[in-house]
Amino acid sequence: MLNPLRGKFLVAGDQLRDPTFFKSVVLIVEHGPDGSMGLVINHPSPFTVSHALQGNFDLPENQELVYVGGPVEPEALFVVHNSSALDPSEMPIVENVYMGSSAEVFEDILQVAIEDPQELIYRVFAGCSGWGPGQLEGELARGDWTVVPADEETVFQPDPYSIWDTLTAKAKQTRRLLPIDCDHPEWN
Numbered sequence: 001m002l003n004p005l006r007g008k009f010l011v012a013g014d015q016l017r018d019p020t021f022f023k024s025v026v027l028i029v030e031h032g033p034d035g036s037m038g039l040v041i042n043h044p045s046p047f048t049v050s051h052a053l054q055g056n057f058d059l060p061e062n063q064e065l066v067y068v069g070g071p072v073e074p075e076a077l078f079v080v081h082n083s084s085a086l087d088p089s090e091m092p093i094v095e096n097v098y099m100g101s102s103a104e105v106f107e108d109i110l111q112v113a114i115e116d117p118q119e120l121i122y123r124v125f126a127g128c129s130g131w132g133p134g135q136l137e138g139e140l141a142r143g144d145w146t147v148v149p150a151d152e153e154t155v156f157q158p159d160p161y162s163i164w165d166t167l168t169a170k171a172k173q174t175r176r177l178l179p180i181d182c183d184h185p186e187w188n
Contacts, residue, residue: 005031005136007094009154010038010145011167020071023164026129027080027150029099036131039069039078041123041155042163049124052077057110062117067160070129079106081122082152086112096152121156146171 010026026038045066050059052066069078079100080093087105090098100106112120131139139145148167157163 005036005147007092007150009041009148009150009167010136011148011164011171013144013146014168016144021129025154025163025167026070026145027093027097027155029093029128031136033133035133036136037072038129039067039080039125040129041067041157042160043068044160045126047126052124052126053110057107059110059114064113064122064124067123067125069125069127072128072130074127076127077106078125078128079109079122080125080155081109081120082156083109083112083120094150094152094155097150097155123156 005028008028010024010028012021012024012026016022021040023042024040025042027041028036028038030037045068047066048062049064049066050057050061053059066077068074081098081100082096084090084092084096084098086108087098087101090101090105092098100109109120109122113122136145140147146168148171154163154167
């Protein structure tokens with residue numbers, strides 16, 4: 001198994017009532033025999049990035065929010081960005097979506113964000129989502145999640161509150177046996 005879910009979204013099923021993952025969309029960053037790691041991309045926190053990093057970085061105040069990436073390591077910060085130039089050795093999660101691989105890359109991202117904010121799109125996450133060996137496979141078999149291909153546009157969607165609804169509708173549409181609009185409804 002060579003990371004088959006990396007670069008996919010897990011879209012929480014309607015029946016998944018765990019408050020941590022209710023109506024969540026998780027970007028899978030790593031998946032293998034030792035477990036899985038991802039980031040919830042649609043749960044912004046009330047804290048701005050500049051507020052969360054005050055004391056460590058002198059960032060200008062902006063509206064960039066820290067996202068709640070999941071319940072694992074809630075004090076740890078993770079960054080996802082769209083620049084291949086910041087760490088040429090990093091493999092993209094999906095096209096134009098990279099995860100900062102070190103404290104230096106994280107710092108470089110923040111520096112670029114200060115100097116030229118139009119140059120870079122990034123998201124900062126507090127915590128991550130994690131599954132032990134076989135745990136995610138069990139949740140998938142139970143139908144807790146729907147797997148959908150990930151893309152840059154959704155990862156950096158300006159309206160995170162619409163992501164779950166959009167991907168749920170998309171998943172249901174692609175799994176339909178019959179089209180919604182049929183030419184002859186009386187034939188049913």
